[in-house]
Amino acid sequence: MQNKTFVAVAVGLGLIGLSACGAGGGTSSADSKTVTLVSHDSWAVSKNVLQDFENKTGYKVHVLKDGDAGQAVNKAILTKDNPQGDVFFGVDNTLLSRALDNGLFQPYQAKGSDLVLPEYRVDQAKHRVTPIDTGDICVNYDKAYFAQHKLTPPQSFADLAEPAYKNLLVTENAATSSPGLGFLLGSAARFGDNGWQDYWKKLKANGVKVVDGWEQAYYQEFSGSSEGKKAGGDRPLVVSYASSPPAEVIYAKKRPSTAPTGVAHGTCFQQTEYAGLLSNAKNTKGGKAFLDFLLTKEFQDDMPLNMYVYPVREGAQVPPEFMKYGPEAKNPETMAPGKIAANRDQWVKSWTSLVLK
Amino acid sequence: MALPVAFFAVFFAWPVAAIVARGLKADGAWQFGRLADVLTQPDIRHVLWFTTWQALASTALTLLLALPAAYAFARLDFPGKHLLRAVVTVPFVLPTVVAGSAFLALAGHGGLLDQLWGVRLDTTVWAILLAHVFFNYAVVVRTVGGLWSQLDPRQEEAARMLGASALRAWRKVTLPALGPAVAAGALMVFLFTFTSFGVVQILGGPTFSTLEVEIYRQTSEVFDLSTAAVLTLVQFVAVGAILAVHAWTVRRRETALRLVDPKTTARRPRGAGQWALLTGVLVTIALLLVLPLAVLVRRSLDAPGFGYYRALTNADGGTFLVAPVHAVWTSVQYAVAATAIAVVIGGLAAAALARRDAGRLVRGFDALLMLPLGVSAVTVGFGFLIALDKPPLDLRQSWILVPLAQALVGAPFVVRTMLPVLRAVDARLREAAAVLGASPWRVWREVDLPLVRRALLVAAGFAFAVSLGEFGATVFIARPDNPTLPVAVARLLSRPGDLNYGQAMALSTILMVVCAAALLILERLRTDRTGEF
Numbered sequence: 001m002q003n004k005t006f007v008a009v010a011v012g013l014g015l016i017g018l019s020a021c022g023a024g025g026g027t028s029s030a031d032s033k034t035v036t037l038v039s040h041d042s043w044a045v046s047k048n049v050l051q052d053f054e055n056k057t058g059y060k061v062h063v064l065k066d067g068d069a070g071q072a073v074n075k076a077i078l079t080k081d082n083p084q085g086d087v088f089f090g091v092d093n094t095l096l097s098r099a100l101d102n103g104l105f106q107p108y109q110a111k112g113s114d115l116v117l118p119e120y121r122v123d124q125a126k127h128r129v130t131p132i133d134t135g136d137i138c139v140n141y142d143k144a145y146f147a148q149h150k151l152t153p154p155q156s157f158a159d160l161a162e163p164a165y166k167n168l169l170v171t172e173n174a175a176t177s178s179p180g181l182g183f184l185l186g187s188a189a190r191f192g193d194n195g196w197q198d199y200w201k202k203l204k205a206n207g208v209k210v211v212d213g214w215e216q217a218y219y220q221e222f223s224g225s226s227e228g229k230k231a232g233g234d235r236p237l238v239v240s241y242a243s244s245p246p247a248e249v250i251y252a253k254k255r256p257s258t259a260p261t262g263v264a265h266g267t268c269f270q271q272t273e274y275a276g277l278l279s280n281a282k283n284t285k286g287g288k289a290f291l292d293f294l295l296t297k298e299f300q301d302d303m304p305l306n307m308y309v310y311p312v313r314e315g316a317q318v319p320p321e322f323m324k325y326g327p328e329a330k331n332p333e334t335m336a337p338g339k340i341a342a343n344r345d346q347w348v349k350s351w352t353s354l355v356l357k
Numbered sequence: 358m359a360l361p362v363a364f365f366a367v368f369f370a371w372p373v374a375a376i377v378a379r380g381l382k383a384d385g386a387w388q389f390g391r392l393a394d395v396l397t398q399p400d401i402r403h404v405l406w407f408t409t410w411q412a413l414a415s416t417a418l419t420l421l422l423a424l425p426a427a428y429a430f431a432r433l434d435f436p437g438k439h440l441l442r443a444v445v446t447v448p449f450v451l452p453t454v455v456a457g458s459a460f461l462a463l464a465g466h467g468g469l470l471d472q473l474w475g476v477r478l479d480t481t482v483w484a485i486l487l488a489h490v491f492f493n494y495a496v497v498v499r500t501v502g503g504l505w506s507q508l509d510p511r512q513e514e515a516a517r518m519l520g521a522s523a524l525r526a527w528r529k530v531t532l533p534a535l536g537p538a539v540a541a542g543a544l545m546v547f548l549f550t551f552t553s554f555g556v557v558q559i560l561g562g563p564t565f566s567t568l569e570v571e572i573y574r575q576t577s578e579v580f581d582l583s584t585a586a587v588l589t590l591v592q593f594v595a596v597g598a599i600l601a602v603h604a605w606t607v608r609r610r611e612t613a614l615r616l617v618d619p620k621t622t623a624r625r626p627r628g629a630g631q632w633a634l635l636t637g638v639l640v641t642i643a644l645l646l647v648l649p650l651a652v653l654v655r656r657s658l659d660a661p662g663f664g665y666y667r668a669l670t671n672a673d674g675g676t677f678l679v680a681p682v683h684a685v686w687t688s689v690q691y692a693v694a695a696t697a698i699a700v701v702i703g704g705l706a707a708a709a710l711a712r713r714d715a716g717r718l719v720r721g722f723d724a725l726l727m728l729p730l731g732v733s734a735v736t737v738g739f740g741f742l743i744a745l746d747k748p749p750l751d752l753r754q755s756w757i758l759v760p761l762a763q764a765l766v767g768a769p770f771v772v773r774t775m776l777p778v779l780r781a782v783d784a785r786l787r788e789a790a791a792v793l794g795a796s797p798w799r800v801w802r803e804v805d806l807p808l809v810r811r812a813l814l815v816a817a818g819f820a821f822a823v824s825l826g827e828f829g830a831t832v833f834i835a836r837p838d839n840p841t842l843p844v845a846v847a848r849l850l851s852r853p854g855d856l857n858y859g860q861a862m863a864l865s866t867i868l869m870v871v872c873a874a875a876l877l878i879l880e881r882l883r884t885d886r887t888g889e890f
Contacts, residue, residue: 041848064754067832071577075742075833078379082746084753098580173563176578212558215850219858226855230656232471251854253660308852345579356563 035286036062036085038278040072043089044306045299053293059286069178070095077102080279086287089132089275089294093334094181096122096129096274097341105129105276108288112295112313120272120312122337129274132294133309136242136329137182138268139169140261142224145236154237156266157190160203167207170221170235173356175348177213178271183239184351185340186269189333193343200354209235210355218244224261226252242268243308245326246319250305259325268332273309361706361768362722367750368761369729372740373589379743380586388583395587401571405591408551408567411482415489415550416543422490422641423497424539429638430498431505433631434623441642443876446495446818448646450826450872452843453555455865459649460488460560484560489553491645493546500542501535503815504777508534509617537777544603545773548596548730554829568592572733589736596731600724650869657862665859669867681860684845685867688825691760691841692875695824698764700817703771708801710772711779726772729765737762738833753834759841762830767820774816778809818876825872842868 037043043065050061064084066072073095076088080103091099099105105128113121113130120131139160141153154160160169172180188196211217222228222238225248245259275294277287293299300316303309310318310328318328381388395401429435430442448456464470464478464487471477478484508531516526554569566574568588575585626632657665669682703726710723729737741762745752752758782805790800828843840848842864849861 041851067577070580071833074577074580075739077580078739079742079746079753084742175574176558176563210563212563219850227858230659247852247854251852251856253664253855345581348579 032283032286033058033060034062035059035087035283035290036064037290038064038066038072038076038083038085038088040069040090041065041067042069042307046302046306049298049302052298053290057286057289057293059289061290073099073104076278077104080104083278083280083282086278086281086283087275087290088278090273091129091276092178092271092273093122093337094178094185094271094340094344096337099276100128100337101341103279106279106281106284108277108291110288110295111292115295115314116312117314122272122274129276130291130295131312132273132275133303133307134270134272134312135309136268136270136332137179137186137239138242138329138332139183139264140222140224140238140240140244141264142222142236143258143260143262145223153262154264154267156264157187157199159264160208160237160267161199161206163206165206165237167209168235169203169206169237169239170209170211170217171239172214172217173210173212174351179214179239179241180210181344181348182269182271183267184347185335185344186267186333188343188347189269189335196347197350197354200351204355208355214240224248226260237264241308242326242329243304243310243322246321246324247308249325250321263326263329265329268329270329270332270334272312358705358709358722361702361709361726364702364768365725365729365765368741369732369737369765372744373732373736374740375744376582376736376740377586377589380582380584380589391583392587392590395584396591401588404566404568404571407565408569409595411485411489411557411565411567412547412551412553414482415486415493415553416547418486419490419493419497419546420539420543422645423494424501425634426494426638426642427498427502427505429635430502432510432623433626433635435626435635439877442498443873445498445642445646446822446876447650447869447873448491449493449495450822451492451865451869452826452828452846453558455653455843455846455861455868456488456491456649457555457558457560459653460484460491463649463652482561482565485553485557485565487645488556488560489546489550491649492556493549494642494646496545496549497539497542499815499819500545500774500777501538503774503812504538504781505531505535506622507617507778507811508622510622537780540603541773541777544599545730545770547599548727551595551599552592552731552733554733568595569733573735576735576739585736589732592731592733593728596728597724599731600727603724653862654866654869657859657866659862660859665856665863666867668856668860669863681840681845681849681864682867684840684842684864685871687839688842688868689871691756691763692821692824694757695760695763695767696817696821698760699767699771699820699824700813702764703768703816703820704775704813706768707772707775707779708805710776711782723772723776727769730769734829735833737765738830741834756839758834759831760824762834763824763827764820766827766830767823770819770823771816774819775809775812778812779805782808821875822872825868825875842871 043063054060062085066075066084069090069092072088073091076083077099088104091104100123107126107128108130109127110130113127116131120134122131123129139154143153145151146153151164154162154165159165171183174180174184184196187199190196191199209221211221217238218225218240219227219233220231221233221235222240223233223236224238225233225244242263245261245263248261249255249259275291277284277291281287295313297313297316300311300313303311304319304322310322322328381391426445430438451459464476464484478487513526513530516530517523521529551567552569553567554573557565557567557570568591572585572588572592575581575588626635659665660668670680706722706726741758742753745758752761786804787800790804791797795803826843827841828847831841831844832847846861846864846868849857849864
C-alpha cells in the first residue's frame, strides 16, 4: 500500500474519530474524587438519591454495567488483579462462593450492617460482603385462567406435579437462566439432595415446558402477562419473581385495581444480592463510603421500585404497591452459598440430561 | 498492509490468545490433555454435529431463496427497487432478541400462522432455518447482486448470437464470472449460521445448542474457562478450514471481468419468465422478511397516540440514566466511528490482497481477516478485559472499545465485498496509466477508485449496519450508561410489564428505520456517482 494513501486515509479517520468523540463519557480516572461501581445491567437508582450521596461526600460516582449477573461476576473475577472499579454490586447467593473463593473482595464492615435483618447476614467472620437487597423466585399464576376453569391455583412445589395442573407450567433452562436455576435450587432445598430428581421426573411427566430465558417464558408462553396474552401464551403458570405482579400493575397501560397475576407462595426460593469492596480497589476510602450509602435508609427506600427487589435493612419502606399487589413470600426455600457452590454444576448437568434430553 | 495486520494483532489475536491461555495454562504449563477430555464428551459431540448440519442446511436454503432475488435486483428495473434493497438489509442488522420475538409472534403458538392454519414452528429446527434465511438473505443479495449488476450483459448476448441456449450462455459466461461472489456470499452465510447464537437460543429452545452457545455458557455461566478455551480452538480450526477451502476455490476461478455501469444493465422485466421470477421474489420477500418486521411494528403501535414512543423520551432514572431515545444517537455515533475504522482497515487489506504479486503470506492474511466472524463475541469480549488492561492500552473503559469491537466484525465484510471487484479490475488499465506517467496514488484514484467506489459504498453500508445492530461484543464491554440501541432493547425486554415490552418494540422499530434510512442514503449516493466511467 502506498504511504500517501495511508496518510490521507489516516487523517480522514482521525477526523471522523473526533466527530464521534461525543459518544463516550471518556475514561474514568482513578483519582481520589471518583468512586467506580461495577455492577450488572439491572443496577438502578433514582437520580436525586445518587446526587445526594455525591453532594454529601464530595465523590463523583461512575457506574459500569457489565452484562447480566453471572457475566458481571465472572468478569470481575477475571480482572481482580487490576479491577475496573472500587465496589462491586450484584453477586447473589447462587454465585457468592465463587466470588469469595476467588478472593474478589476485601473485608469491610459497612456502617449500618447491624441493621441488616438477621436472616440475610452472611460471612459474619470476615465481612467481605454486605447484603443489599433480596427477592424471591416463585411460580406466578394467571388469575383469570384459574377463575375461568374453577381451579384452585397451586400453592406448593408438590402441587405442581399434580394431574390437575398438567401441561400448565413453563419454566426456564436452569443452565442459562437465573430464575430457572433458582427454581431448581428451590426444589432441591425442598426435596433434598436426592429427592429433587424424582420430583423433576414427575414434573416432566406432568408436561412442564422448558424455554431458555425468562423473557421468553414470561412474554411468550405465560398467559397471565399482558404481552403473553397478545402472543397467545397458553401456560397459566410461570417461574418468575414475587415482584412480578406489582410490575404488571405499575407498567400496565391502564392501572387495574388488582394484579392480573398471583404468586404461589409455597414455590419460592430466596435470592439475596450482596456488594463488596474489590480486592485491589484504587479508591478504598470512596468505596467504603459507597458501601455505607447502599445501606442507608434513603437508598434502601428508593431501591424497590427501581430494581424490583425488597430492602434488607430493618425499618426500610416497602412500597405500598408491593404490599397491595404482591406481598413478600412467606418462608421461601433457602440454601447456604457453600452448599450451592458444591453442587450447582453437577445438579445443572443432571437436570439437563433428566429434563431436556 | 502493516496497519491492518497491526490492528488485528492488537485487537483480535492478542486478546483471544490471552483468554485461551488463561483457560489452558495451569501453573505455567499448557494443558493440552484437556482437548481430549472435552472432545470425548457425548454432549459436546452432539453440539458439534448439530452446529455443522444446521449451518449447511441454512446456507443451502438461503442460497436457494436469495439467488433469484440477487438476479432480480441486478438485472431488472422495477419501481421501489432502492427502497426494497434497503428493506431486505434491515433484518440483517436487527438484534437477535428482537428478530426472535418477531419470529415467535409469527410462527410461535398463537402467532399469525397458528391463527390462520394452525402451523407452529417454534422449538423446531425449521424456525431456526427460516430465521437464518431472514437474517442472511441480504448477504447474498448484496454480495452477489452487487457484482452481477456490473457484469456486461453483452457477453451473454454474444454467446446467444453464437448459438448457445439461454441456459448454456448463462452457465458458460455469467456463472463463472459470478462464482467468486457466490462463494463469498455462501461462505459468509455459512460462517454466520455456524456461529449462530441468538437465533438458536430464542427459537431453538433449550434442546438445540450450537458451539457458540456452548462457549458462551461455559464462559459466562459455568465459568469453566478451560472447556471454553478448547471449544474456542475447535471453532477456530473449523472456521480456518472453511476459509482455506474458500480461498482456494476463489483463486482458481478468478478472472479479470469487464465491469460496466450498473445503470446500463438493468431493464424492465420482459416475457412471462422474468415477470414470474420477479413476482416470486417479491412474494418471498413479503412473507419471509417484511411480515415478521410488520408484526413487530404493529406491536409497537399498540398503545394509543404513539404512547410507547412517547415513553421513550422519559429518563426514569431506573434502567436508564438517560432517556432510551438517547440510545439512537449513541448508536449512530458508534456506527460512524466503527464504519470508518472498518473501511480503512478492510480497504487497505483488500488493496494489498488484490495485487497480482501478492505473496502466499499476504493471501494467508486474507483468511485471518475473516476469523473474527468465526470467534464468539464472549471470547473476544473477555479477552479485551484481560489483555487491554495496562497503559498505554488500558481501553477497558474507553468509548473507542465499542467501535473497535464492531469494526472487527465489519472489516471482513469490507474485504469480502471489495476484493472480488478489486481483483476483477483489469491490471492492464493500471499498467497503461503508469506507462503514461501517473503516480501510483494517481493510478489508484483514476483507475481503481471509480470502479470500486460502488463496492466501497456497499461495504460501508454493510459495516454501518453491522455496527448498528451488533449486540454480542457490545454487551461484553463494560460501559458507563450509554447503551446502544440493541443493548437498550434487550434491557427493556428483561423487565416485566407491558410498557417496557412496548418500548422495546418501539425502539426496535426506530432501529429498523434508522438502518433503512442509512442504507437508503447510501443507495442515493451511489446513483449520483454513476456517469463517471
